[in-house]
Amino acid sequence: MSETQAVTILSRRFPGKRAFITGAASGLGRAIATELAAAGWQLGLLDVSAPRLAEAEAALRAAGAMPHTYAGDVADEASVATAVGDFVHRAGGLHVMVNNAGVAAAGPVETTPPSDWRWITGINLFGVVWGCQAAVPHLRAAGTGLVLNVASSAGFAAAPQMSAYNATKAAVISLTETLAAELEGTGIQASVAMPGFFSTHLLATMRAPDEQRAMAQRIMQSSGEDATSAARAILGAAASGRLHIVWPGKYRLAWRLKRLFP
Numbered sequence: 001m002s003e004t005q006a007v008t009i010l011s012r013r014f015p016g017k018r019a020f021i022t023g024a025a026s027g028l029g030r031a032i033a034t035e036l037a038a039a040g041w042q043l044g045l046l047d048v049s050a051p052r053l054a055e056a057e058a059a060l061r062a063a064g065a066m067p068h069t070y071a072g073d074v075a076d077e078a079s080v081a082t083a084v085g086d087f088v089h090r091a092g093g094l095h096v097m098v099n100n101a102g103v104a105a106a107g108p109v110e111t112t113p114p115s116d117w118r119w120i121t122g123i124n125l126f127g128v129v130w131g132c133q134a135a136v137p138h139l140r141a142a143g144t145g146l147v148l149n150v151a152s153s154a155g156f157a158a159a160p161q162m163s164a165y166n167a168t169k170a171a172v173i174s175l176t177e178t179l180a181a182e183l184e185g186t187g188i189q190a191s192v193a194m195p196g197f198f199s200t201h202l203l204a205t206m207r208a209p210d211e212q213r214a215m216a217q218r219i220m221q222s223s224g225e226d227a228t229s230a231a232r233a234i235l236g237a238a239a240s241g242r243l244h245i246v247w248p249g250k251y252r253l254a255w256r257l258k259r260l261f262p
Helices: 003-013 027-038 050-062 077-091 114-142 163-182 210-221 227-239 249-260
Strands: 018-022 042-047 068-071 096-099 145-150 188-195 244-247
Touching (some): 003 227, 018 114, 042 050, 068 077, 077 114, 145 163, 145 227, 188 249
Parallel strands (some): 188 244
16 A cells, blocks of 8 residues: 555545644654645644754645644643643544654663663553544544553563563553454544654663664664654554554564464
8 A cells, every 4th residue: 555545545544634642843744744645634733843843844834734733741741631631622633643652761770770661661651542532532533533651662572681662562552452442333433553663762762771772773773673663654554444553564474473472
């Protein structure tokens, strides 16, 4: 499925074309925003970095889009609820919620500092929870919609030295599966994206010993994938109604084997 087909299908499913994206100022979030903006979607963009958010907004406006932007931390439930509520009021509704904001931490289980555990859990897990809680009531009122939560292949691969990151991403997978079951029959879809490594800005804020940071950088640089490719593939899979979205394709075998042979 091409990127044009993916967004076209999504637009046909949700002709009102209103989406809210967290972590939207860079990486995958910005790439998703760019794809949807090109198809005429109204966008609400939330990011903790006001300077990066302003840069993303300027680029989207230069391309003809008119996004609503919100500088805020997804770990703060009030900030998320207020931003989503304001966007719904201004845009006249909500059809797609993309809970994308995330950070990374690395290190052994026994030495990862408590502060890193609290930091990553607040963003990677609770940030998704608050996004779901803010969006789902509006989607229920409309009787249709999509909640797209971004986890990671780390959520099922469980590589060593990545305990905090792995645990939060596994939790997002479980959360999304639970939400999908709760939304069955409502007309609202829940999907979870589990991408592998691709070139992004995730490592810019990563909390990790130098050795783990360098290893992650090498893997990311050798992936051969970028945020635009990830955004197009993930939007295409979500448009087709898939609950579990594993990308790139080479990770799907690992996903299937892990579910069969834990």
